[in-house]
Amino acid sequence: MSKRRQYNNLSAQIFLVHAFQYLLTIQFTKGCFIVDVKFQNVSLAYDNVNNILNNISFTIPEGQLTCLLGPSGCGKSTTLNLISGLLSPTGGQIFFGDQNVTKKDALARKVGMVFQNYALYPHMTVLDNICFPMKMAKVKKADRLKRGRELAALVHVETELSKKPNELSGGQQQRVAIARALAKSPSILLLDEPLSNLDARLRVEMREEIRRIQKETGVTTVFVTHDQEEAIHIADQIMVLNEGKIQQFTTPNRLYDQPDNLFVAKFIGSPIINTIPFANVRDDFKAVVPTRVFSDGVTVAIRAESIVPATDPHDHLTLLPLSGTQVQSNRFGRETSLSLNYGGHTIIADGFREQDLGRNGKPLQFALRPQGVFVFNQSGERVWPETIATNVSPIKPTEVIHA
């Protein structure tokens, strides 16, 4: 698809882009009202026993891409189905804008949905698939074919219109599914793990595509995933869910820089954040943490890139110097991974260059950066640092990891 387009000359491309954007502003402001989604004390229980969702309230802002992120069984797909109307809550209210939609069914809520397996109608052509919601809405044939073609162009499947879904690649099926979901000018676009059936490379490509389509259409989008990296790359804000409760709901970088609790800290970021029982290393932190934290702290968590050599040029920014024992070091292309024994635990550091490494089994001096080090209390809540000024760090940790 993109290869074919490379051969077009630049001016034609620019013209097309402008023409296209013009088209979009016409198409997507017409009949499409962009709304926010509000949950007020929503609960869902099966058989009045198992609480899938427990009294949750949030607002998904309009016109943005929001990710619902969490491990399987955390309630993220349930939340999505509650938004779509395929499930009804056992308690609480759901609003689209000012409208209470709690009692409305899926059709009346006018949501577009993309399923994990795309759920394309196998016996219909691509164009018929895209046009189906409009056919159901009794849009005139000429109008719906015209709009079907426009949507196909938006998602770049305009050359596949007469094919059946099983003749398409996974990425193309995905695009068709998105076009079909957009066909009824939905107030909200819902995507349920849309990338999990694609291979790694295509997944990255499609996530950029979804981002682009969302930006161009401006439709409020909710994206469910269990992949934290995917969520960080695609979302305007992320809601982390676990065991039917919202753990934290904020922007991707804030989620990474200021996790509210141990669950979020561990769930976001790769490699997984190092955790050490605070009791083992309490004395090392005596100088930097307040007395209250000194007694309340149960777990200290340190991001791998926050562990730096003691001789780091950013020395003036380091939090405190520490010493441990080098266990093992590996280099994977441009990454290094260093295992350290510190406080009786093996922790991973990836901020070391090869020349900073010592010998395995020998003591190693290192330092901690001020950001990416957190102390959590017994119930897993962050007790230190209490608030983090966002512009302290000259290097944003997310950029270090995911550049």
Add this chain to the structure above:
Amino acid sequence: MTKKRISQALLIIILTLGAITMLVPFIWMLSTALKTAPETVKVPPTWIPKHMQWQNFVTAWHAAPFLTYFINSLIVTTVTTIGQLFTTILAAFAFSRLNFYGKNFLFALFLSTMMVPGEMLIIPNFVTLSKFSLINTYGALIIPWLASFFAVFTLRQTFNAIPNELYYAAKLDGSSDWHFLWTMMVPLSKSAITAIGILEVIGSWNSFMWPLIVTNTAKVRTLPVGLNAFTSDAGTQFQLLMAASTFVILPMIIVYLCLQKYIIAGISKSGLKG
């Protein structure tokens, strides 16, 4: 290599024997249809008649009102098949996708009716129909066969294999249950539905016992019953019976040959036999 060849040869021999076993009755029927009356009972039997008696077919056709029987068979088979498919599709959809009170109980109940042998139902069905004074009408030939739980069960399995997301997607797109059934489920289960239909066509066309019991005039009798005309107290005229049998089963053979692809696909897909 040789081992593979031996097993290959063995396979071909077994399949050939199976095919011959299936074909012999048909060949015997054809051969008998072309014999003279004495030759049909000759010992030892002959496979190829000495003098081909082609006029047997003409005699047989005129021996009974076969044109009427043929039309009756056509009407009964068509209406039964279409009616049965209609009820089957609706019931299979209900059992596969809808949630209603007592669904599982009802399904188990229907399933248990499959254990009742067909012969057991002849008398109750006859009594019911006679109370409605439907004996000796098309109604008697059609109504008892408008529902088949075997077909419902087969189709339900096929419907269950269609992913739920498709149902949700169609619902979100504004499709009603009714619309979803006819525009999604049915086209997607084409091969299973065709197989069920063909099995019913064959079953209905060949049905003998029931039409014999509930009809008593030529006006509503069907072809298989008509074959009875060649058997009397004086014995059976085998050559005519076989000639008539040939043209009775001919339409079914044609149907089967044309659609065997679907029958096999439908049966192997649903994992059931007809």
